[in-house]
Amino acid sequence: MKGKQVKKKYHKQAETVAYESQLKVALQEIDQLQEQLEERVHNEISLRAETKRLEHEKEMHEENAEQLKQENAKWKVTNQGLQEKNEALAKQLRKEADLIDQIKAIQKELSEYKVKTLEVLSSQKEPLEEISKEHENTVKKIKQLDNELIRMKKEEKLLKERLNSLRARHNQIMNTKMMKWTGLYWKLRKKLRWKKK
Numbered sequence: 001m002k003g004k005q006v007k008k009k010y011h012k013q014a015e016t017v018a019y020e021s022q023l024k025v026a027l028q029e030i031d032q033l034q035e036q037l038e039e040r041v042h043n044e045i046s047l048r049a050e051t052k053r054l055e056h057e058k059e060m061h062e063e064n065a066e067q068l069k070q071e072n073a074k075w076k077v078t079n080q081g082l083q084e085k086n087e088a089l090a091k092q093l094r095k096e097a098d099l100i101d102q103i104k105a106i107q108k109e110l111s112e113y114k115v116k117t118l119e120v121l122s123s124q125k126e127p128l129e130e131i132s133k134e135h136e137n138t139v140k141k142i143k144q145l146d147n148e149l150i151r152m153k154k155e156e157k158l159l160k161e162r163l164n165s166l167r168a169r170h171n172q173i174m175n176t177k178m179m180k181w182t183g184l185y186w187k188l189r190k191k192l193r194w195k196k197k
Helices: 002-123 128-196
Strands: none
Touching: 002 128
8 A cells, every 4th residue: 555655656656757848948949039039129120120221221322313314414515515615616726727728818819919010110100109008908807817716726626625624524523423423323222132042
């Protein structure tokens, strides 16, 4: 009888020990699951914050891209203005060429006139003063045309320098802005790819 009670008691103790060990294991698993859950919640919060930050960054890049488009449109207008100035400069150059042709024609005329003058001098002396005055007027006209040509060449040189300066500045600004925008775009793309992995 006592043997049966001892066996029952031993059997209950064994069941209690087994139950306690199972309970410990279950509690450990619950703790691990709790830690995993907290880690996942933390990761989810971090991912959401990162996603919001990236969305904000994307919006900023889109705004920058829009600003670049607007600036590009402005530069196109400026470039059109420069082309118009260039056309005006080409027109002025054509005028200068015409002026040079006129000077050459006048010089030729003057040369012919000198020959005629010599002929007239040999045959007539009375109208010499009138011819001399006409000659002086012609020389003055040539000097005026030469001065006008020099002035127009100076203006052309200044316009060319300004045009080259504006073009260089335009190219420099566009290159800087495009490099900056391209760098930001590739950084964002690299981050997004890394997040997907």
